[in-house]
Amino acid sequence: MEHGAWFLVLPALIPILVLSVGPLLYGVLLAFTDAQSGRTQPTQWIGGLNFRDLLHDTLFWESFRIGLVWAVGVTVPQFLLALGLALLLNQDLRLRWLARALAIVPWAMPEVVVGVMWRLVYNPDAGILNETIRDLGLGDGRDWLSGLATALPAVIVVGIWAGMPTTTVALLAGLQNTPRELHEAAAVDGAGAWRRFRTVTWPAIRPVALSITALNLIWNFNSFALVYVLTSGGPGGRTRLPMLFAYEEAFRYGQFGYAAAMGCVMVAVISILLAVFLAGRLRGGDHA
Amino acid sequence: MRTSRTGRAGQYLALLAYLLFLAFPFLWLVSTAFKPPRELGSLHPTWIPKDPTLANFRQAFDEQPLLHAALNSLVAALGAALIAVLLATPMAYVMARRRTPLARAATGWVVVSQAFPLVLLIIPLFLVLKNLRLINSVPGLVMVYVVWALPFALWMLVGYVRAVPAELEEAAAVDGAGRLRTLVSVTAPLLAPGIVATALFAFVTAWNEFFFALVLLKTPEKQTLPVVLTHFIGAEGVADLGPLAAAAFLATLPSLVVFAVIQRRITGGMLAGAVKS
Numbered sequence: 234m235e236h237g238a239w240f241l242v243l244p245a246l247i248p249i250l251v252l253s254v255g256p257l258l259y260g261v262l263l264a265f266t267d268a269q270s271g272r273t274q275p276t277q278w279i280g281g282l283n284f285r286d287l288l289h290d291t292l293f294w295e296s297f298r299i300g301l302v303w304a305v306g307v308t309v310p311q312f313l314l315a316l317g318l319a320l321l322l323n324q325d326l327r328l329r330w331l332a333r334a335l336a337i338v339p340w341a342m343p344e345v346v347v348g349v350m351w352r353l354v355y356n357p358d359a360g361i362l363n364e365t366i367r368d369l370g371l372g373d374g375r376d377w378l379s380g381l382a383t384a385l386p387a388v389i390v391v392g393i394w395a396g397m398p399t400t401t402v403a404l405l406a407g408l409q410n411t412p413r414e415l416h417e418a419a420a421v422d423g424a425g426a427w428r429r430f431r432t433v434t435w436p437a438i439r440p441v442a443l444s445i446t447a448l449n450l451i452w453n454f455n456s457f458a459l460v461y462v463l464t465s466g467g468p469g470g471r472t473r474l475p476m477l478f479a480y481e482e483a484f485r486y487g488q489f490g491y492a493a494a495m496g497c498v499m500v501a502v503i504s505i506l507l508a509v510f511l512a513g514r515l516r517g518g519d520h521a
Numbered sequence: 522m523r524t525s526r527t528g529r530a531g532q533y534l535a536l537l538a539y540l541l542f543l544a545f546p547f548l549w550l551v552s553t554a555f556k557p558p559r560e561l562g563s564l565h566p567t568w569i570p571k572d573p574t575l576a577n578f579r580q581a582f583d584e585q586p587l588l589h590a591a592l593n594s595l596v597a598a599l600g601a602a603l604i605a606v607l608l609a610t611p612m613a614y615v616m617a618r619r620r621t622p623l624a625r626a627a628t629g630w631v632v633v634s635q636a637f638p639l640v641l642l643i644i645p646l647f648l649v650l651k652n653l654r655l656i657n658s659v660p661g662l663v664m665v666y667v668v669w670a671l672p673f674a675l676w677m678l679v680g681y682v683r684a685v686p687a688e689l690e691e692a693a694a695v696d697g698a699g700r701l702r703t704l705v706s707v708t709a710p711l712l713a714p715g716i717v718a719t720a721l722f723a724f725v726t727a728w729n730e731f732f733f734a735l736v737l738l739k740t741p742e743k744q745t746l747p748v749v750l751t752h753f754i755g756a757e758g759v760a761d762l763g764p765l766a767a768a769a770f771l772a773t774l775p776s777l778v779v780f781a782v783i784q785r786r787i788t789g790g791m792l793a794g795a796v797k798s
Contacts, residue, residue, distance in 0.1 A: 237700065241611035242623065245671060248608060249630065252668040256645035257637055263644060314539075321536050334784055335540055338547065341780035342773050343729035345747040349754065349769040350546045353553050359561050359762055361549050361568075397543065448635065455638040458731040462751060479640040484736055489644050496641035503636060 264494040270487030283494035293495060295470065296478040297502070302385065303474055304454040307392035312446055314393065315400035320434075322401070323408045340398035348462025351391045352378070378464050384471045388463050395459060396452070400445055407441030408434070447507055454503055475499055553766035554578070561762050577763035578771070581753075586741055587768055590749040593738075594728055596659050597745055601666035602724040605674045606716055608667070613678030614708075618687065628679075631672040643736050650737065657739040665733050670723040677722065681715025682708075721783045725776045746772045 264283055268276045287293055322333055339347065354362050355377040363374030377387040411434050419429045457476040460466065466473035466481075475495065483492035548568070553561065555573040560566065581587060616624040646665060647656070655661030685708055693703040731747040738744045741752075750772060753765040 238615050238619065238621070241615050245608040245612035245675070246623075246627070248668050249627075249671055252646070252664065253634060253642070253671075254630070256642055256649065257634075259645035259648075260641040268648075317535070318539050321532055321539070324532060326532060326536060332536055332540060334781070336543060337780070337784060338777070339543060341725060341776045342547075343731065343747050343750075343776065345729075345731050345750050346550075346769045346773050347546075349750065349765060350550045352754070353762060353766060354546050354549055356762065358564065359553070359566050361545070361566065364566050367565075394543070394546070451636050457639070458747075461731075461735075462754065476638055476640060479638070480732075480736075483640060483644055489648070492640055493644050496638050496644075499638045500636065500641065507636075 260493050261497055263490055264497045266490045268489040268493070270484075270489060272487075276490075279490070283491050284498070286491065287494055287498060292470070293475075293478060296473045296475050297498075299385065299471070299473060300454055300475040300499075303389060303392065303456075303460075303472075304450050306385075306389045307396065307453045308446060308449045311393045311396050311400055311449065312442070315397055316404055316442075318397070318401045319404035319408055322405055336401055337398040339395055344395070344458035345462050347391065347395050348459050351394075352463060355387060379468045381468055381471055384464055384468055388460050388472050391459055391463060392453060392456070396449060400449060403441055403445040404438060407438030410441075411437040443511070447511060450507065450510070451503060454499070550766050550770055553762055554770045556763060558763060577767040581764035581768040581771075584764055585749050585752055585768065587746070587749065587771070589742060590744055590746045591772075593659055593743060594745040594747075597662050597666060597734075598724045598727040600660075600663040601670055601727040602720045604663070604667045605670040605723050606678075606720045609671055609674040609678055609719070610712075610716060613675050614682050614704075616675065617679045617682035627675065631676055634672050639732055643733065647736060656737060657743050659738075659743060662734060662737050662745070665737065666727045666730065669730075669733070670726060673726075674719050674723055677719045678715065681712055681719070684715070685711045718783045721779050725779050728776055 265278060265280060266276045267279050267282075318336060322329060322336065326332070342350075354360050357363055357374065357376040360374075362377065366372060366374040375383060377383045415433050416429060419433050424432065454474075455476055456474065457480065460472050460474055461477060461480075464472045466477045476499075479492045479495040479499075482488045482495065552568055552570060554577055555575075556566075556570040557572050557574045557576060560570060560572065612627070615621070616627060650656050650661045650665075653661070655664070689707055689711075690703050693707045694700075698706070729747065730745075734745045734748050735751075738748060741749065750765075750768055753761065753768060
């Protein structure tokens with residue numbers, strides 16, 4: 234590369250290397266040490282000891298399981314709902330511009346505010362959800378966020394709500410790629426709406442659908458703020474996502490090395506799952 | 522395409538259902554923010570406050586240093602947005618115009634960096650910033666935000682640069698304009714709207730960010746709005762719901778305004794990006 238190009242690239246490259254690539258590698262190294270916060274003795278290499286401890290840490294694996302349930306439970310319904318909304322927004326409906334603008338409002342809100350908002354909705358006394366249930370004569374409602382059985386489903390609904398705009402916009406982008414003439418030709422040939430969707434629309438949006446689903450799985454598995462605000466992982470750890478677990482381990486108990494090991498396991502498992510997901514999807518391409 | 526009358530009506534109904542689902546939590550937040558404590562305590566809360574009041578806002582400002590937190594948020598978000606765009610624009614230009622291995626590696630990194638859980642990044646950053654005495658300081662947070670915003674800033678900007686035809690630059694070069702002159706007088710004006718959109722997007726993302734701020738900022742006078750908001754939560758009685766809602770409502774307004782301005786550009790930008798890939 235010529236000198237001029239280096240001059241243009243370095244201002245961004247150096248911070249990325251120093252504050253992103255470097256720390257990530259450092260973080261992986263920390264997983265093999267006994268690093269702790271506020272300790273006076275020097276940090277030592279302990280090899281795979283953190284990982285061996287993790288293997289027997291049932292609390293961590295429980296949190297991991299919750300993380301997977303949460304990630305899949307949010308991503309799948311969100312995809313279906315967003316696909317429906319994107320198909321609607323792609324129609325020539327009146328006030329479409331307004332609907333498009335409103336549909337991305339959750340995107341603009343701080344995650345903390347989203348959490349606060351839904352705490353108000355779920356509030357057992359002053360919340361609108363229980364009030365609606367009482368109005369419909371369906372009983373007294375309940376304390377959604379602190380019930381052992383309802384807490385995880387309740388936060389999953391919030392997760393679905395919060396991620397709707399990104400998924401919808403991505404799918405809408407894919408829909409603009411659908412060849413209109415093909416759609417009309419299929420309609421002339423008497424293909425029904427479902428058939429047209431399967432043979433014309435779906436093939437056109439498949440690449441976008443795959444990438445946004447993969448990204449959503451990653452983002453959701455690694456998410457933190459929403460659940461931190463809604464339940465802080467409670468009741469009894471029922472909503473303690475892996476990120477909340479690792480955060481507490483690192484910044485409440487000061488176990489930096491151990492928490493870093495958790496981060497490594499999270500990356501490893503997510504990569505394997507994604508590889509399986511993408512490989513399966515790409516091979517199944519002809520049938521879809 | 523022709524759609525039957527009932528089909529059309531069904532579509533409008535479905536759209537209405539979606540919009541209600543997306544809007545109702547926010548409407549409830551606004552409603553709660555303007556309700557007096559008596560109504561919040563009532564067993565039959567209503568959508569529209571019977572006796573709307575601003576008392577919750579006053580109480581919110583009394584209980585927590587909201588103005589100071591907003592100032593911290595503003596400094597962090599503005600700093601992050603300006604620096605990130607300043608650093609990213611030249612690199613995005615090179616990535617868009619040349620197929621070098623470095624550009625490809627950078628694009629790869631943008632994707633890979635999305636997959637890493639933030640714990641793996643924050644622990645080392647925490648240790649590094651502690652050594653630099655930049656823990657519990659807004660400039661330290663700005664540094665983290667800049668690096669965190671760089672990947673998507675690059676991604677957005679590369680799309681905008683590609684939208685500027687390279688032929689225009691070549692034409693300017695043929696007319697005898699130097700390289701720098703071409704960049705300044707031909708490319709930059711065409712790129713300006715894209716740069717502004719990217720900066721605003723980075724601003725909103727930093728304004729809304731919570732995790733890094735929670736870990737890095739320890740004392741109330743340094744904390745940003747989202748962190749201060751969480752101080753309202755906890756052992757909240759029904760009476761504290763009002764101030765909580767009021768503060769949350771205020772914290773959202775700047776993001777909403779900025780988003781309203783760039784809404785078209787974001788959807789448009791993503792549309793353009795998808796067509797390219």
